[in-house]
Amino acid sequence: MSTAFVLIRAEPGCEREVYLSLLEIDSITETHVAYGEYDIIARIDFDDEQEMAQTLIGQMRSLPGIIKTETLIAVEV
Numbered sequence: 001m002s003t004a005f006v007l008i009r010a011e012p013g014c015e016r017e018v019y020l021s022l023l024e025i026d027s028i029t030e031t032h033v034a035y036g037e038y039d040i041i042a043r044i045d046f047d048d049e050q051e052m053a054q055t056l057i058g059q060m061r062s063l064p065g066i067i068k069t070e071t072l073i074a075v076e077v
Helices: 015-022 049-060
Strands: 002-010 028-033 040-046 066-073
Touching (some): 002 015, 002 049, 015 028, 049 066
Antiparallel strands (some): 002 040
16 A cells, blocks of 8 residues: 655635545545645545546545645655
């Protein structure tokens, strides 16, 4: 299993709605509100790249209120 962290910038005033929408996506295992350049951090656990792409492109980016995402894929060293 692999993990990615997604940094999310939401439209002002839409942070709560985006946060609640993210909680409904099965492969998102953690969601946190943050202060700073990004408003929300989500953790995705996935079995393969296709599942990750489906979550990121098919589900997350289509949510209303999301302005920008940045994905950080975790690796073992």
